[in-house]
Amino acid sequence: MKVPMTEYLEIDLDRELWLCRVCGHEIGPARGLYKEGLLVHARDPREIHKPVLDPEMYEFTFAPDPSWVQILEYYCPSCATMVEVEYLPPGHPPVHDMDFDIDALKAQWKTRKPLTAGELAGPDMAHFAQHTHSRKEKAQHRHGGH
């Protein structure tokens, strides 16, 4: 069984592998750091968060300071989806951010059904039936209809 862990990563519980959810690429062992199977690029943060004030005129420009922070971008080597980004001071080792107990995960998912996209994203806000202007809907709610 494959269980989604993030927007772009899932774990194949049978084969104990991290997979790319976009292209199915086998990233690496599920008990290891998934980042090891990805491509990384350290980016000057000003390429993304561009200065909006003239950097010739001002010290602070709405852009981060590249000598204090860099963006590490992690790409799937097969489909190039940007699986994760990490903002770190230059030289700070990448963080081992997800370290799940695979045996426990297997036990948990033994009886669970795969999740729908809606279940992955989480529930929508409660329906505010009392705010509806349709009498028909109101009547339905009064009688327990949904």
Place this chain on the structure above:
Amino acid sequence: MGKSENIGDQKREQDLINQFLADNVLFLGPDPEIMENHDIAPRTDAEDKAMKKESDPAVLALVRDRLQAGCNETFEMLEQMGAAPGAKWGDLITGIFTPSGDLAVGSTGGVLLFACLVHHPIKFIKKYWEKEPTVGIREGDGFIHNDARYGNIHNTDQSLIIPIFHEGKLVAWAGATVHEGENGAIEPGGMPSAAEQVYDEGLKMSPFKVVENYELKKDLVTYLQNSVREPKLQYEDMKVKLFVCRRLEQRVKAAIAEFGVDAVISSLRRGLEDSKTEVQRRLTEWPEGKVRTVVMADSTLRENCLIKINLEMEKKGDELVLDFRGSSPEFANRCNNTVLSSLKGMLCQLFLMFVWPDLPRNQAVFAPIRVICDPKSTLRSSYTTPNAESMMTFFPAFTAAQLCVAKFLYNTPAKFTKVIAPWHNMIRTFIWGGMTQHNEMVGNLCADLNGMGGGARADRDGEHAIAPIFASMADTGEQELNEEEVPFIQIVSKKIMCDNQAFGKYRGGQGYEMIASNLKSNMWGFMVCCIGSKVSSTPGLFGGYSSPTYPLCKVKGVDTFEIMKSHPEKWEFSIVDIMNKQPFEGAKYSTHHMGLQFELCNRGELYMIMQGSGGGYGDVLERDPDLVIRDIEENLISHEAAWRVYKAVFNPETLVLDRDATQKARDAERAARKKRGVPFKQFVKSWSKPEPPANIPYYGCWGEDCSTIYAGPFAGVPRKVMRADNIEAVFMPNPKDVRIAELEDRIRTLEAKGRG
């Protein structure tokens, strides 16, 4: 000890010593037994008896609804009647507490973390004042409190607490907390970033009695009024909070009259126990394991430096452990430090607002969660360390936790909220003070602090300037109403800045710009207090980018109101245009980090800030190109950013999307990623360094080794390396001394040049 002494003697002697020590305490400081415990108190005999007598869930639910309605009613009252700007715009809460002091019911609106911390002062009052002959706890009494070290966020928030009796027995407590603002600190407005010691931070009220027979004691009220810049506000809001607590008392008594005292006691206790059990049940559904993150705070509010917030979140069975060890040391003479209990209150808010908003708003929800911090770290600061701006470290800690929670939640089938990227976490607002047009001295803040941008969600964009991380329902205020009371205006407000976006498959909600100036006072000034001018404060999730960084922009030395009269065409109505075009001749334009200590603003000078964006979610190349066009139409992003970041191709005149060309551009960008991306192991070899860069003032552990803590270097003070279990507080030099030293250096260099 002599050999002949037997064990009975030893015990008698020890008891005698203990009694002597208890009777002769010199000073009742914060009690670690109370302050380090956030679990619900043990069930008392009285509670046990009541629960046995009344256990019908239907009755208990009725009682709870009745008390909840009472809390919501009093919340409305406090909001309507309170004088503090914080009260008017929702930065307050009311709650009902068990006899032991646990928060059992909090109002649906307002700042929950206030109430989550009031159990500490109540427990202090119970432990120390109940049996104290000079104090005591009687019907009609009321206690006031604001010192974070006895349980609070910071001392700008004041609580009033009253015991509720039934037939002579204490059955509950009622409490009301408001962000009051002014508290007599070194700077006006209640959140002094210039404070270098706790004694600079203004009123530090340990819990004490200010009400007897339901009346405020005039002598004490006068003393408190005499200690702050807004004596009217101090008095008015004490009255209002007392009135609100009395209404809560009325509601509790009405519930007792209708359902019986056992039903009320049982309902309060049952709600807590059930909430704790339910959280434990929900936690078992989360995947087992560890999730880690690093969030960097980039300022103490006096100077820029990198303050590491390090978090490892471990879920095991029905327990969640938040381990912040490895985070920055405390700062001895900066007020950005957090008392451990304040951190827990903020984290409790995360779970109640962003993870399980369906649960009752009580403190038991956080009971199964453990928090570990190094002693003397900035998240567990010492008694003598200032903490008025604790948000500067506990907001990033909240964000670290929000990021980790999302990585546990995604895989969990039963969710109670959307999976969400971090909410914007800084109070980008003006604190102000001075003499008003009505000749009154004031010090407070703008409600714009409540307009934080929402994080992007797993299936939709974040909302703009929607709500603060510390309250689900709070308002950003009406500037026109403010202008009747205070002498400054926001010339530009509620205007969203183009490209101020956390990019992603779903983008974060954006914030608006504010351009403020003093119009009507001869003595008026501003402060701002935020991190995130060099390193963004709010990261994204699952490949989404963070918020941008935000400076403070100033235009000084010119009265722009006069220019508005004489040359209205010169006025530009955006920060970018004013700063880049510099339309006002003779003015001084400058940018700064967002830690501005109180500074006078003359008529027509401009102070300009931006609210922040929530974090982005997912890969930018996956963003629906129609949403990119919509953002252009709404002026949220520029054509340039739509191309540079999202690779959207469209007709610049008509904004008609070229889907094929967009697809091609995105494919090309994916190919470019593969080209520039380096395999992880190879990347790490060249990237990772054994220590922080030598030229960056860095505070905290480096990499995953949490046992070694770095501090500095800063302004000539060399870097210190210490063990995490033996942290020394960091002492920062005065920024003015740093500047003087820099200038003296320059003079020496120039003089040497002149001689040579």
